[in-house]
Amino acid sequence: xxxxxxxxxxxxxxxxxxxxxxxxxxxxxxxxxxxxxxxxxxxxxxxxxxxxxxxxxxxxxxxxxxxxxxxxxxxxxxxxxxxxxxxxxxxxxxxxxxxxxxxxxxxxxxxxxxxxxxxxxxxxxxxxxxxxxxxxxxxxxxxxxxxxxxxxxxxxxxxxxxxxxxxxxxxxxxxxxxxxxxxxxxxxxxxxxxxxxxxxxxxxxxxxxxxxxxxxxxxxxxxxxxxxxxxxxxxxxxxxxxxxxxxxxxxxxxxxxxxxxxxxxxxxxxxxxxxxxxxxxx
Numbered sequence: 001x002x003x004x005x006x007x008x009x010x011x012x013x014x015x016x017x018x019x020x021x022x023x024x025x026x027x028x029x030x031x032x033x034x035x036x037x038x039x040x041x042x043x044x045x046x047x048x049x050x051x052x053x054x055x056x057x058x059x060x061x062x063x064x065x066x067x068x069x070x071x072x073x074x075x076x077x078x079x080x081x082x083x084x085x086x087x088x089x090x091x092x093x094x095x096x097x098x099x100x101x102x103x104x105x106x107x108x109x110x111x112x113x114x115x116x117x118x119x120x121x122x123x124x125x126x127x128x129x130x131x132x133x134x135x136x137x138x139x140x141x142x143x144x145x146x147x148x149x150x151x152x153x154x155x156x157x158x159x160x161x162x163x164x165x166x167x168x169x170x171x172x173x174x175x176x177x178x179x180x181x182x183x184x185x186x187x188x189x190x191x192x193x194x195x196x197x198x199x200x201x202x203x204x205x206x207x208x209x210x211x212x213x214x215x216x217x218x219x220x221x222x223x224x225x226x227x228x229x230x231x232x233x234x235x236x237x238x239x240x241x242x243x244x245x246x247x248x249x250x251x252x253x254x255x256x257x258x259x260x261x262x263x264x265x266x267x268x269x270x271x272x273x274x275x276x277x278x279x280x281x282x
Contacts (some may be wrong), residue, residue: 008045010034019048044090052250054092055181062091062191065099078103082192082236092184092191100190108146108162108190108215109155112197114153118204121146128210157274164270165189165196165263169241172259177249184248185241192240198216199233202226238264 010024016036017024024034028047035047044051044059063069063077081088123146125133138146166189173185192278206226238260246256 006045010075017047044247051090051247055090055184055248055250057090059088059090061094062088062099064103064191065094065096075103075106075278078191079107079194080196080254085236085240086190086243086247089188089247091248092187092244093181093248094187095180095183097186097190104190104193107194107220108158108197111194111201112155112158113151115197115201115204116150116152116157120150120153126208128208130208135269142175154197154200158200160270160274161267162189162193164267165237165241168263168266169228171258172262173245173249173251176251176255176259177245181249184244186249188240188244192237195233195237195240199230202233203230206230 002144006029008026008029010027014024014027014034016022016039017033018039019036022036023035024037026035026040026047027033028035028040028050030046030050033047033049039048041048041051060066063074066074069077117124123134123135123138123143123208127133134143148204159180166186169189170182174182178184203226206223206229208224241263242256242260245251245259246253251259
């Protein structure tokens with residue numbers, strides 16, 4: 001027998017506890033107050049006041065910080081939670097930064113390093129259909145040094161792009177959020193920072209997968225798919241930032257968009273500025 005979902009609807013004639021002029025649509029199961037549609041959070045099933053009071057209780061802890069399962073399963077589960085940015089956002093409202101930093105070092109940095117191998121190596125030419133051609137007659141040591149150099153270039157690019165997002169985002173959240181909730185901004189970027197190099201890595205791997213020769217009937221859909229996947233990962237990072245600002249930091253709805261749009265503009269400017277120097281170095 002299938003269990004019935006709990007009924008959180010408000011009684012007829014009830015008004016919102018926060019907005020006396022608005023009819024209530026829901027009853028918060030946590031505090032019992034009535035909430036209008038603007039004060040109700042469907043995913044966490046609680047009113048806006050309860051979510052602001054204790055956002056961490058509105059979502060299970062980040063899998064990486066849980067003691068259930070082994071390291072690999074917690075690592076993969078934390079990666080997967082990025083695809084549920086709104087549902088997982090309240091869990092960032094905790095003060096521990098060191099677990100997030102460890103996850104960042106194990107996820108974002110390796111992806112950033114790998115993303116630099118294909119575009120920045122000079123001794124290796126990555127062709128279509130996963131082909132690799134050695135350029136000239138380099139020794140194994142020269143190839144290894146070239147790969148390390150390519151990884152270093154991409155790590156520097158990632159550092160600049162990450163800083164372009166992190167510095168303005170954490171600064172703006174610090175200006176508008178309560179002191180106890182400010183670490184959520186940094187935790188969000190450390191746990192979701194892998195989406196940035198992940199998008200670049202996916203793009204270069206997609207180009208490496210292209211079929212050889214003129215085959216537009218195959219190449220065009222693949223390129224479109226790769227570009228769409230790349231945009232999706234970048235969009236997930238921005239959605240995570242906005243959801244964290246709103247649900248974990250308690251920033252007002254309109255202002256939660258502002259604290260994301262400003263870093264986005266700075267990030268786009270930094271991306272444009274580093275494209276030509278990066279191409280010159282590589």
